[in-house]
Amino acid sequence: MPAELISSPGEGQPHLLKLPRWENAGDLLAEVGDALLLCPHLTGPVMLMGGDWPLRMGDYQALIALLAPISLSLERVCCLEAGARVAAAALGLQVSGPALQTDGGMTGGQEASLARSFAIHQGTLRSGEHRQVSGSVLVLGDVNPGAQIRAEGHVLVWGRLRGIAHAGCSGDRSAVIVALHLRPLQLRIADQVARGPEELPPVGMAEKAHLVEGAIQIDPADPCWPLLSVPAQRSGPSAAGSA
Numbered sequence: 379m380p381a382e383l384i385s386s387p388g389e390g391q392p393h394l395l396k397l398p399r400w401e402n403a404g405d406l407l408a409e410v411g412d413a414l415l416l417c418p419h420l421t422g423p424v425m426l427m428g429g430d431w432p433l434r435m436g437d438y439q440a441l442i443a444l445l446a447p448i449s450l451s452l453e454r455v456c457c458l459e460a461g462a463r464v465a466a467a468a469l470g471l472q473v474s475g476p477a478l479q480t481d482g483g484m485t486g487g488q489e490a491s492l493a494r495s496f497a498i499h500q501g502t503l504r505s506g507e508h509r510q511v512s513g514s515v516l517v518l519g520d521v522n523p524g525a526q527i528r529a530e531g532h533v534l535v536w537g538r539l540r541g542i543a544h545a546g547c548s549g550d551r552s553a554v555i556v557a558l559h560l561r562p563l564q565l566r567i568a569d570q571v572a573r574g575p576e577e578l579p580p581v582g583m584a585e586k587a588h589l590v591e592g593a594i595q596i597d598p599a600d601p602c603w604p605l606l607s608v609p610a611q612r613s614g615p616s617a618a619g620s621a
Contacts, residue, residue: 381409383417383424392423392454400431407444414448421449428457435465460496464516467498468536496531503527503541510547523563532556540574542566543587551589556599560585570594 381403384394395410403409424445431437433455442452455466456474467473497511498518505524509515514531521527525541532554533545539557544566546553551568562574565587572587572594584599 381413383413383420385417385420386422392425393417393420393450394427395424395452396427397429397431399429403431406431406433406437407440410441410444414444414450418448422451423453424450425454425456426452428455428459428462430458431462432459433457433462433465435469438466438469438471460514463496463498464534467500467516467518473498497529499527502537505541514553521557521562529553535560545587553588555587556584558584560587560596565594567594 382396454472497515500518502519503521503525508526510528515529516534520537521541528544528547530548535557538559542564546568586599
């Protein structure tokens with residue numbers, strides 16, 4: 379089934395731009411362009427139903443550029459693929475989990491499970507604030523000294539991590555902590571604890587903390603950052619001190 383642009387179901391609601399299943403689709407902009415030709419009169423906000431498409435920031439930026447000349451604006455994204463949710467949130471788009479499907483897609487229980495598996499916190503965590511989530515978490519902001527962020531999965535900080543971060547807090551030793559500026563007061567991964575490094579971080583380089591041979595080690599983040607489910611891999615000497 380090709381991409382569809384569905385008119386707003388009511389006042390104050392966005393139009394729905396529904397993509398086909400990713401494995402059966404062609405080029406993203408070609409798919410959307412064909413859908414736009416069938417609804418030339420529509421204007422206003424749009425919600426993208428991305429399904430299982432592995433969309434990234436460049437894809438969203440291209441869609442925004444395609445929609446803008448015809449007075450359509452991409453404002454919300456509803457998708458299954460976790461990396462697509464991260465990329466949308468990083469651009470300031472509203473993000474939600476996949477809608478309930480009746481065509482053999484996700485069930486309500488699966489949708490709830492996905493919502494628990496990945497959380498997005500928009501804004502800075504300030505001193506005295508604590509946040510704990512099941513699954514992994516992306517913080518779009520800083521984690522200040524005196525603040526704590528805990529997750530059963532990975533902890534990703536699109537900003538400065540200077541407080542306390544605990545990844546794998548239920549015992550997942552493959553969990554990682556990644557930040558654009560990784561200088562926390564304390565790092566925890568599963569049952570391991572380490573102080574953050576004291577030297578300034580490399581300019582323009584995101585870093586990750588992960589377990590290597592049972593100890594917390596800090597390395598440059600993988601090029602595919604933000605990562606969501608990649609197990610720790612050994613690379614380079616340890617940079618984190620013992621607690």
